[in-house]
Every structure is written in structure tokens, then in C-alpha cells.
Amino acid sequence: MTGALHEDELPVTTRLVRALVDDQLPAWAPLPLHRLAASGSDNALFRLGDELLVRVPRQPGGSRTIAREARWLPLVGPALPVPVPDVVAVGEPAFGYPERWSVVRWIDGSTPEGAASGAAGAALAADLAAVVTALRGTPVPDEALGDTELRLYRGLPLVSRDQGTRESVEQCAGIAGLDLDLDIALAVWDAAVRLPGSSRVAEPRWHHADLVAENLLVRDGRLAAVLDFGALSVGDPTVDLIVAWDVLDAASRDVFRGAVGVDDETWLRGRAWALCLALMTFPYYWDSMPARCANRLAVARAVLADAS
Numbered sequence: 001m002t003g004a005l006h007e008d009e010l011p012v013t014t015r016l017v018r019a020l021v022d023d024q025l026p027a028w029a030p031l032p033l034h035r036l037a038a039s040g041s042d043n044a045l046f047r048l049g050d051e052l053l054v055r056v057p058r059q060p061g062g063s064r065t066i067a068r069e070a071r072w073l074p075l076v077g078p079a080l081p082v083p084v085p086d087v088v089a090v091g092e093p094a095f096g097y098p099e100r101w102s103v104v105r106w107i108d109g110s111t112p113e114g115a116a117s118g119a120a121g122a123a124l125a126a127d128l129a130a131v132v133t134a135l136r137g138t139p140v141p142d143e144a145l146g147d148t149e150l151r152l153y154r155g156l157p158l159v160s161r162d163q164g165t166r167e168s169v170e171q172c173a174g175i176a177g178l179d180l181d182l183d184i185a186l187a188v189w190d191a192a193v194r195l196p197g198s199s200r201v202a203e204p205r206w207h208h209a210d211l212v213a214e215n216l217l218v219r220d221g222r223l224a225a226v227l228d229f230g231a232l233s234v235g236d237p238t239v240d241l242i243v244a245w246d247v248l249d250a251a252s253r254d255v256f257r258g259a260v261g262v263d264d265e266t267w268l269r270g271r272a273w274a275l276c277l278a279l280m281t282f283p284y285y286w287d288s289m290p291a292r293c294a295n296r297l298a299v300a301r302a303v304l305a306d307a308s
Contacts, residue, residue, distance in 0.1 A: 005041050005058065005288050012044040012056050016097055020056075021048065024091045025103065028052065038111075040214060041289065042230060048103065052088070056101040063100040065230030066090060068149060070102060073229050076206055079138040081130045083107055083225040109217025109224040112247045115302070120221040121252030127223035128211075128243055129259030136205040136237040144234050145204060154209040155235020158198040158269050158276075165189055165276045171283035178282055180300055185275060188307045192272030195265050207237035212246045213295060238262075241270025242277060245302045246295070253306075275303045 014035050022029040031049035039045045042065060046054040057066065070087045077084040085104040093099060116124045144150055153160065169182050169189075192198060208215070209231035217225040241262070244253045257267055278296040285292050 005285070008059050010058055010060065010062075010097065010099070012058060012097070014046065016095060017044075017046050017054055017056055017101075019095050020091055020097065020101065021054065021103075023094060025089055028103075040228065041285070041292070042228070047106070051106050053104050053106050054101065055104065056097075057099045060098065063093075064149060066100045066102045068232055069229045072144065072150075072232055075141070075144075076135065076138055076229070076232065080134050080226065082127065082223050084229065085225075085227060107217055107225045107227070109219045112213045112216055112218050115249040115298070116221075116247055116252055117249040118251075121249055122255045123222055124218065125244075125248055125252040125256035126259055128247075129256050131208075131223070131226055132211070132237075132240050132243075132260055135207060135240065138206050140204060140206060140234055144206075147234070150232070150234040152209060152231060152233040152235070154231065154239040154273070155201070155204070155207060155233040155237070157200055157236060158195075158238070158272055159193050161273075161276050162189075162193050165279060168276075168279040168283060172279055175282055175286055178286075178297070180297065181304060184304050184307070185279065185300065188275060188303065189272055192268055192275075195269060197265050198269055198272075201236040204234045205237040207233055207235065207240045209233045209239055211240045211243040214292070216243075216247065238266055238269045239273045241267065242274040242299075245271065245274040245299045245306075250302075250306070271303050271306060274299055278303070 014033060018033050021033065028048060033046055033048050036045040036047055041058070042062065043055040043057055046056070048054050057063065069085065070090050073084060073087060087102050087104050089103040091101045169186050172178055172180070172182055208226065208229065210228065215227045216223065217227065244256045248256055278300040281296040282293055
């Protein structure tokens with residue numbers, strides 16, 4: 001995906017990134033550079049040589065995510081049981097491009113496709129559960145607790161997304177070809193926001209906040225890395241449970257849930273977060289990112305099947 005995804009999309013070209021690297025990181029100027037076809041919605045991605053990846057924000061304000069990852073991954077990353085991006089350089093705005101950007105070490109692997117099942121699903125579920133529990137178990141220093149840049153909406157109580165989710169449902173009703181029972185989706189959401197824990201955060205903990213297939217790498221059926229900590233946050237970690245509906249089938253979700261050890265209410269709130277994030281994806285990316293929407297549609301259907 002190399003086209004514009006946002007109304008305020010910044011023009012990021014291979015020529016620009018080549019100039020940024022050559023000017024600010026001249027030791028890597030001889031390395032070949034090419035844009036990856038599979039690029040995220042937050043950052044354009046460029047392979048630099050064999051061992052490096054350049055991540056360049058696609059929207060104004062993206063410097064915050066670059067800074068957040070560079071600042072906090074050295075603390076959080078070593079606590080996790082799989083590799084995470086190793087930020088080796090942070091570049092500055094130049095040549096008319098207004099944001100900071102980063103270079104990380106390349107990690108081999110592929111993104112999960114579909115819902116893992118059987119023995120492979122159980123193994124992946126155990127790997128993901130180990131990441132989630134390690135992340136939420138990592139101590140949060142006072143500096144992080146007081147950092148407002150780490151208090152993002154996905155770490156707020158679930159009820160904070162109530163109005164936005166209802167608006168998403170209304171917008172989804174106008175999307176031709178979206179085969180999803182929105183009445184049932186709204187009923188699942190209504191039940192979740194009435195849960196007692198949906199209006200409070202018991203204890204602020206670290207969470208990835210975007211733990212989905214696009215930010216995972218697997219090798220030989222096992223989790224090889226967790227990517228893109230640009231949304232790393234301190235707050236309610238329940239949102240990280242969304243990965244269960246994103247990459248696991250029903251039986252593998254049971255393995256994941258048992259390994260994470262959450263209670264019934266937390267599990268239902270995690271399920272509601274998965275539905276919420278799927279519903280907000282369709283109106284924004286229906287035309288520009290069909291593959292992402294197909295994935296989120298599978299997530300939403302898995303949630304509704306669980307709730308039936």
C-alpha cells in the first residue's frame with residue numbers, strides 16, 4: 001500500500017527518504033533503499049540494505065510515535081519474550097518533511113494470515129499470552145505514569161468509546177457490501193459498556209495498544225517478533241486482548257485466555273474492544289485498505305459468533 005490513506009497525508013517518496021538518510025546518516029548512504037509494498041497506515045516503510053528498515057510517519061504529529069518508541073522500548077522491550085524493534089537511529093525533519101523518523105533493525109518473518117488453529121494455533125496463543133502478561137507485568141516507573149504522551153484513548157475505560165462506537169455503527173450502515181449484522185454488534189457493545197469495569201481503570205499498566213496481525217511476525221508457526229510500539233501506552237491493558245479475535249480461532253482463543261488468566265468481565269471488555277476497533281476501521285479505510293477491512297470484518301464476525 002503506497003497510495004494516500006489520509007486527508008492530511010504527508011508526501012513521502014523514496015527520493016525524500018534517500019535524501020534524509022544520506023544527509024543525516026551518511027555511513028548508510030551506500031546501502032540500497034526501496035519502499036515496501038506492505039506499508040502501515042501510520043508509517044511508510046523502506047528497506048535499507050539487508051539489515052535495516054526506515055519508518056517515516058505518514059501524517060503530521062507522527063514524531064510523537066517515533067519519540068515514544070525510541071524512549072520507552074529500551075525499558076519495555078527486554079521484559080518481553082520475543083524480539084521487538086531495535087531503534088538504531090532517529091532522524092530529524094529536513095528537506096520540507098516536518099516529522100522525525102526512525103531506523104530499526106530488520107527482523108525476518110511474515111505476518112499471520114487468517115485464524116490460527118490446531119496445534120499451531122495453541123502454540124501461537126501461548127506465545128501471545130506470554131507477551132501480554134509480560135508487558136502488563138512490567139513495572140511502570142513514575143516518569144511514565146506522569147507522561148501524558150503515554151495516556152492514549154485505547155488505555156481509557158471502555159465507556160469512553162461509547163459515543164464513537166455508536167457513530168461508527170451508523171456510518172457502517174451506509175457502506176455497501178459490508179456484510180455484518182450491525183444490530184447484533186450494537187447489542188454486544190451495549191452489554192459490554194454496562195459491565196462495572198467498563199467505566200474505570202483499576203491500575204495503569206503497560207500495553208501495546210495495537211496488538212494485531214499487522215504488527216506481528218511469525219516463523220515456523222511461532223511468534224517471532226512484535227512490531228510497532230508507536231501506540232505504547234500506560235492505562236487499562238484490556239485492549240491488548242484484541243489479538244485473540246484477530247489471529248486465533250475459537251479453540252486457540254480458549255488457550256490464550258487460560259494462559260493470560262483474565263476474569264469473565266475483562267474478557268468481555270477485550271472482546272468489545274476488538275469489535276469497537278473493527279467498526280471504526282470500515283468507514284475510514286473501506287476504499288483505501290481493503291485487505292485491512294477484510295481482516296477486521298473477520299474479527300467482527302468472530303466477536304459476534306462468540307457472543308451468539
